Amino acid sequence: MSREQKAVDRARKAFSTGRSKPLEYRLQQLKSLRRLFVERQKDIADAMMKDLRKSEFSTPLYETMGLEGEIDLAVSHLKEWAAPRPVAKNLMTISDQVYVQPEPLGVVLIIGAWNYPWAVTIQPLIGAMAAGNAAVVKPSEVSAHTAKVMEELLPLYVDKELYPVVTGGVAETQELLKQRFDHIFYTGNSVVGKVVMEAASRHLTPVTLELGGKSPCYIDKNCNISIACRRIAWGKFTNCGQTCIAPDYILCDPSIQDLVVEEIRQNVKEFYTENPKTCPDYGRIVNQRHYRRVMSMLDGCTVAVGGDGDESDCYIAPTVLCDVKPDAKVMQEEIFGPLLPILTVGSVDKAIDFINQREKPLALYIYSHDSKLIKRFISETSSGGVVANDCLVQFSVSALPFGGVGNSGMGAYHGKHTFDQLSHLRGCLIKQLKMEGVNKLRYPPHTAKKLGWARFLILKQVDLGQMKRLAMLAIFAVIAAAVYQRFLQ
Template identity: 65%
Template sequence: MTDLLLSRCGFREVFSTFSEVCCPNLSEWKGDFIRPSVFTMSREQVVVERARRAFQTGRSKPLDFRIQQLKKLQSFICERQKDITDALRRDLSKNEFVSELFETLVLEAELKLTISRLADWAAPRPVEKNLLTLTDEAYVKPEPLGLVLIIGPWNYPWALTLLPLVGAIAAGNAVVIKPSEISLNSSNVMEEYLPQYIDKDLYPVVTGGAAETQELLKQKFDHIFYTGSSSVGKLVMEAAARHLTPVTLELGGKSPCYIDKNCDITTACRRITWGKLTNCGQTCIAPDYVLCESVVQSRVLEEIKKSIKEFYTDNPKVSDDYGRIVSQRHFKRLMGLMEGSTVAFGGDVDESQLYIGPTVLEGVTSESRVMKEEIFGPLLPIITVDGVEEAIQFINDREKPLVLYVFSYDKKLIKRMLAETSSGALLANDCLVHFIDSALPFGGVGHSGMGRYRGRHSFDLLSNLRSCLIKQLHLERVNSMRYPPHNSRRLGWARFFLLTQISLRRLGYVLAMLAALSAFLVQKYLRQD
């Protein structure tokens, strides 16, 4: 363990951190030796304690510092674009255009928005008053939570790891960043270069696999933000419960896609194909399966096939826009999911390249293996239903999805889907694009996750929205209604003050109108004189 600490952190760095953490009073140290017990702390503990102590200095709180760090993060993304795209090509076979479109461009937009709006978001927020607080100062003051742990995913290792980091920095927190070890090249680039741009003590990067993640989860944080599978999400939540740490879980699930038989089938299938096959299907909000009536099934299959050819040519394997499965384990998992279903078209594979071609499955039922878990790959099952009512029942019989897609001209049908189902989001007549609107809070419900982020929602999520009421030491007669001895008269006054509904905004308008009327009457009176 000692060798590991010295090699990863450096002797002086380790000694300095342990001196602060374990022995703040250096006079306790006897002689020029290091106690062996000091080195019982793991590397993860060292990093966490260093980050917490950096936060306790208060340097992450001033708005100028937060904006400076966000601008440095902007510089990192801009100046290291080539390193990022090279890593994504090695991890997921993403070309430079796809990398920028789906990874760094959304980060640039989030940073630009956050920097421009941060002063407004962080300002005290006045609240409505009632009769009892009419003369008081009442507001909500956002303040940092403290130390945040961000555990990133492998499918979009830059966007989905650094987007919550933007919100955490903006809110004034310290952050331990744990990128996924599955997207190893991206993880290594993040570890090597990010500390060269932003404060390395406040925002350290910890790399490694399950063992390192488990060690981090043993530590106490003030918030944990995890993006990944529901099975690991349960473990994260269980670990967080030991410290009563709040969590944000961005999970996923089986997002259904209903196609109304009377809609524009060609456009619908084009957008569904794009949404499904982006990143080779390895997207948490990808359409997981299609529900449609049997009378349009053959048309749906035909249009999806045409869209695949349009996007990726007759041979997607040689298309620079078509990715690969991230690992051997996920490749084998996807191959197993196809068992028992009929391949309508596609199904070509090359294990040596971790390639699975765009594949549409038919003859799929609720009992098919492919319907037992989130697919997270380029397989698209088609399930036939008798109409919207059966589709709604099919959806409601399963866990609540991260997003529900519906394609229809009929606004009443869309509103019925909205009213009779539950999901993290509903998107009509398109796929994926709701994620790019930072005004829409992104997140799941139930099995698909908890907590919402993007834009101001990230700032609020990772802030303590502190309620503040500043009263004056007068008007004691009004306050006496709450003091013993209690009687019916005091209760009557309490009922009046608590139950009387009054709009202070309207009251302000009335007072302004009365003031204007008074001024007018005074002017008129003076003229008469």
Template identity: 50%
Template sequence: MHFHPSQCLFPVQTSSSSQALGMQQALELPDCGKCIPVCSDPGNAAGCSGSSTGSIGKGPVMSSAGCGNPYAGLVALLRAAWRSGKTRPMEYRMAQLEALGRFLEEKKQEILEATAMDVGKPSFEAYLIEVLLCKNELNNTLNNLCHWMKDEHVDKNLMTQLDSAFIRKDPYGVVLIIGPWNYPIHLLLGPLIGAIAAGNCVVLKPSEKAKNTGKLLAESLGCYLDSDCFAVVNAGVQETTRLLENKFDYIFFTGSPSVGRMVMASAAQHLTPVTLELGGKNPCYVSDTCDVRSVARRVAWGRFFNAGQTCVAPDYVLCSLEMQEKLMPALREAITEFYGSNPRESPDFGRIVGQKEFRRIRALLCSGRVAIGGQTDEEDLYIAPTVLADVLPSDPIMQEEIFGPILPIVVVASMEEAIDFINERPRPLAVYAFSSDCKVVTQVLERTSSGGFCGNDTLTHMTLSSLPFGGIGCSGLGKYHGKFTFDTFSHQRGCLHRNMGLEALNTLRYPPYSQQKLGFLTATFQIKRKGTCTLL
């Protein structure tokens, strides 16, 4: 469900609201008012060129006489489809998920090309994250959906022993998923998989920075998914602000904390629940007892993957001065091994997404001392894999998430100081710890707080569908991946179905009250403590 250039169903709206201006200032992104071609027959992928007449379901959705919200008609159409019960049967959900799998397979090359044009992503990295991880999520969901959807029966008290008590996994309704530019397929379709599995209708909003990926999704997804229930909206900042004015039943946002606050504020107007997948400065503690070469390779891979534009990348290293001196040659060797003597010529090293981000990251090079790399080329949006030594906590690079190929090293005297350093700052999306002594890794795990944790590696924890992925505090709210995504988009509805007979048992709770009735009720409702605990 999307829009044809010659028939702009959702024209650009100029909003003067303070929220729109605030979001514009936070992102400073150009508005994208272009409409996107639509497939007239979403159920027929083979015969769809993605360039027909602009129909949506059974007809076009128009803004309400130009005076209402331009997206109100779209949201209303999806809500009508959801209320019809169309998305509730398991067979429907499975069919839509399988169609999404066909999209990933048949459009694989287009996905690789679009992500390369948008963010200079190497095809190896694009396939691994954008395609393979999405397929893993999809297949895991298809393999388990029947089990996940089942009612979950719960314990009962004596009064309800003859009744049925269970948790029903209900869809929320019409949900909005807003994706980022750094992994424009995976971080949009990953939540979509769970939203479909849970039985929701979905509005997808790709990042306006990933224009080619957004265009691909808008032109192609409608050829695979049911256009009555799923829509792609390509919009700039002001249009997204207008989109957020509509009442959604759930909003899933991935992006920066500053914009996340605005999304949450918009959701609060309708008391809409949200998941916010944000970011932060992920610390990486390296103890004095470790295999330095292995640490250097694993940290360099995690930091420079996608040119450092990864929300869970290790943002800085904490180690002793002695370990810093050992790490430098090992990191230099790893960078050369990965990208050659001139990483700019390597097909395996990405580029920065845009000039604004390039200039912001380049300005951070004034921190500490450039020990490795440091070369830049604005025309090519290239910043070399860079390591900064002797960085101080007060340096500019330690005041914000880097989101680029720079690795600062901050010297600490001990593990105790490293843990204090971590705990004195906002809780990150991930904490990393390297040591040959498992007790050290365990200490860092037990004495810090973060969205996720990975010992003796970087990034790999987020590849497991069996682990929840999400932040805490400033790094995010909520979790997803695998069944956690299904649960995120499902309302856990507590249900009790009572027997109509045995009414005599219910008289115990009816007036007139008596101590005898209270005694009987206490006996049937009371939960007794099992065992004892002695505090020494």
């Protein structure tokens, strides 16, 4: 039996004991997980520095603070999330208990990504824990130092049988995908996403796929271009461009392209100094293979800002490309690096057409003062999410579902959305063995009269507010009848 199979079997046996289901145990595990990020900040930050050159300040800002917030949210609302959820009834079932009961799925496989290795691996784990599942955690081998720290630290804080960590590369991931899970949660690219989905289909396992894509960024020529470019520069060059929801390319009117370039140039200088290579807040490409992949995208492009790199240091300067053609190499796949292409379009119609002719992105950004224009982009395009006049910040809002559509993924998470995604929302109806007379409408022999009554009772939906009003009317009717009977006496 392989190491991977043993980990899955241990997790399933641990889940079968039922210990992950009581709310008290889930809360205890969540609170203990939170202590990890408080007590082991230095270990986490040191590993992130080695993997991606993330500074001591950027690691909590972009990785662990959000996880602490997610845990706090789950702890505060777990009782509410896990409670039965009453639903509307029809008149035929008005006296029955009808509700949705969230229940654990079982054993979840979480395959993390290397660019934000804590954030995108542990967020699903928080939801899995809150929902009462067991979970096998597979951190990305690309962020090797972080994977090692996760493997060492997680068992010290949470149930190591319910939540084992399996490290390794492609072979280990393939072995895990041979096992049967009750849900698979994968963050990464669409090529591997298809492999995950194919493997899951052998066991009819549901999947959540967070896949990214080329997120467009439209700048209206009449907006505050200075502020727009400042926010775009921050979103694009954070983590050296290795962010799944980073602005992948800019669409703008030809008349403002030079201004956009100049504004971003000034922002890069302000954020990362004249020499970003020596700036502690500017990261690195994760490895030399990805360095060569990103640098190859410069072929055939006009560099307006940056463009230089150092393979030995995995450094690529914040780079802006102008007058980019739609068929350029840099436009054929998600960049996942600090290259920002600018494509000019002569109208809003052409910008929308350009977006719609391509795969649906994980995020769509528009910068404009015109609320009607913003609404038009929302109504006439499709993407995992939309943000107007900013970028990246949607990831920090737990109340918003975070996920893709089409080629950018399926399923959504964050906050209660993770809990629901990793729960089975079980429909429950509890009827009493009495009032059998009402059921005669459904029993043979069938007649037109019975059908008429059944149509009325079944098709008449009663929401919770109506139920309360009907209950009050029923009580009033009983009281009135009692008073009337007393009067007759």
